[in-house]
Amino acid sequence: MSAEQVVRVGVLGAGVVGSQVVRLLTEQADELAARVGARLELVGVAVRRPNRHADIPAELLTTDAAALVAREDVDVIVEVIGGIEPTKDLLLTALRRGAGVVTANKALLAEHGPELYATADAVGTDLYFEAAVAGAIPLIRPLRESLAGDRITRILGIVNGTTNYILSAMTADGMGYDEALAEATRLGYAEADPTADVDGFDAAAKAAILASIGFHTRVGAADVYREGISAVSASDVAAAARLGSVIKLLAICERTTATGPDGGPVESVSARVHPVMVPRSHPLAVVDGAYNAVYVEAEAAGRLMFYGPGAGGAPTASAVLGDLVAVARNRVAGGRGPRESAYAALPVQPMGEVLSRYHIDLDVADRAGVLAAVAGAFAEAGVSISTVRQEGRDDDASLVVVTHGAPDAALAGTVASLADLESVRQVTSVMRVMG
């Protein structure tokens, strides 16, 4: 390495993640230089309120992010401010003039990934985003590089720490949803406005990114079916426990093969986020608290799991810096990281066609004919029942039905017609079941 070689880095944002990126860039400067083959020189940090960042040298701080991304001497832009606008324009500006970009912005990638990729490709620069999914866990690189010679069939992920913390607390301590959310907020695991987490928007953006990479197909946030956890009740958690399961909010990406009209195979992909009853024997069932884990099935590799801290300043900064080293190495040694791979362009299956299994808890009248009426409603919709269990008697009677796999729309329709049956007082709980 030549003594003069330098890669100049601009950072957008100095919040929880950005401040750790700046700290590590400084503290590990010598080690990073040895690994890159050039020094990483921090030349600017764009923030909103410079007086709030006493830990960063004042001469590096700027409120003018647009000027920082446009500076011709900045080789790589690290983006950790989040949001769609003005972030998208800032990154497009940086990419257009040939800067490499490292971002942790899952929402931006899920909505505008193809535009960002196309801009990077047009000028031949790098776009890396390991930190956008599952924080510190190396996942994007394994999916788009290590498994590049394999055919991924399924990705199941616990990719949102807030909801996993809440569901873990409900499971461990029997808390209700509101109580567990309040505790998560008090401990800093949930934001003041928890919508993006508890309603599944965050996980859906990550599902879109994982499905896109895993299946070489563009899957956007709008393609992802999404249900959050706010409707999960203590009785759902108890029902899961009786089944030997726990409830997890999973991002589920699947590649399925059906028989087409001409008898040949027709492939499609699906991506969805919703609560699922996961058997305790599954490796994802034991992933508790704010941890993340992603389970990947591939034809040749078999079943893999990646586990670690899914958020937090230092872990996310670790993923950002790994990408920064890669982009900087490419600039020093020549070469490019992987581009968008969307050649497969498989159709995205609508949620109604996706095969699901349901666990349905019914409050029923304890009289002859109830089971027949309920079974009839399933049969009419063509949904096959796996197990049915009657619990209690008289006023407390309930039926617990677990179905075989059936199209989600047929199951949803069955639940609606069950609610209309005279002998069914209430549909107490409906939850999808893994497998």
Place this chain on the structure above:
Amino acid sequence: MSAEQVVRVGVLGAGVVGSQVVRLLTEQADELAARVGARLELVGVAVRRPNRHADIPAELLTTDAAALVAREDVDVIVEVIGGIEPTKDLLLTALRRGAGVVTANKALLAEHGPELYATADAVGTDLYFEAAVAGAIPLIRPLRESLAGDRITRILGIVNGTTNYILSAMTADGMGYDEALAEATRLGYAEADPTADVDGFDAAAKAAILASIGFHTRVGAADVYREGISAVSASDVAAAARLGSVIKLLAICERTTATGPDGGPVESVSARVHPVMVPRSHPLAVVDGAYNAVYVEAEAAGRLMFYGPGAGGAPTASAVLGDLVAVARNRVAGGRGPRESAYAALPVQPMGEVLSRYHIDLDVADRAGVLAAVAGAFAEAGVSISTVRQEGRDDDASLVVVTHGAPDAALAGTVASLADLESVRQVTSVMRVMG
């Protein structure tokens, strides 16, 4: 991609892994071409007995591996024959003329990695070896790329499926070592000569590779302390169970910081393979059968775990093909994969200085003064006792001692002096304890 662009691949070996590599290269040719941006053309497969490979087109088979690696039109050599010689010379020949190399050969890398790397660097070509450690689990790429911006402090791995199968069987079914080994052999998990697995040679080679990458320091197979599992008895397994633990053969790589003579910090690394009592609450404790898992601690990222099939034809072929796609992409798009990173050049700590904790089971005379004598032996060696438990009485009396961390040599010395005590009838079991 230009229609004519082709990357020519030669494969050394068509055994369990090689035959899967050939199959996947053929079956997934179109997908691989889309991912690489060029077709991967298989131009030769070197085997010992061509008549044993009816599944491979005869015109591709050759017994002349030396001629295949020397062919100027072969862009990438995939090596899955194993062994040191003649494999090393074959790969050096390929690298010297600028071919990329993908290998699964842990023993060769652990012994001659620096020479292979230097040869690749001299001509600017690629050396990839994801399949050398933990089969299909993406591990090398996460360690040398995703975590390139972090400081790895510890790597704990279950990296040998044969020994993990044997230890799992001893734990689950109470089998003795010989019985469990016989079962593993019968089921194909152990080879006819199981030495490389059960004596820890295979795991030690992998520990050397992991330590080298993780700590940016050359660590060879000879630097790795090694104990296998053949001395693990059913009573050791039972003793672990009483402690709420299971016995695993771990590859342990650690970076430690001590205070030097001038008061400043002195860093060193260590790498070792031996049986360890692992608490059931640790994620590695539940990794059973032929599965592998590697647990990584890094300063910023925190604790990560990678889990999956550690061996087998198709899983290993998946890792090989991921590397092949990377090498081929580099040849098409320009650029290089990561080179050897050994800049830190930290000293390797001798095993005697490594801090260990021991679990020691003593068959003792049940009389006053025994505990004092035993405690005295520990005190004399400067080893601090964490817990001591007396079990049984009279002829059955035993003492179970668990120590705090102490230099391994001091602990080994203490065990020797315990055996010499008049009141100690026998040292029944000695096992290192995690933590």
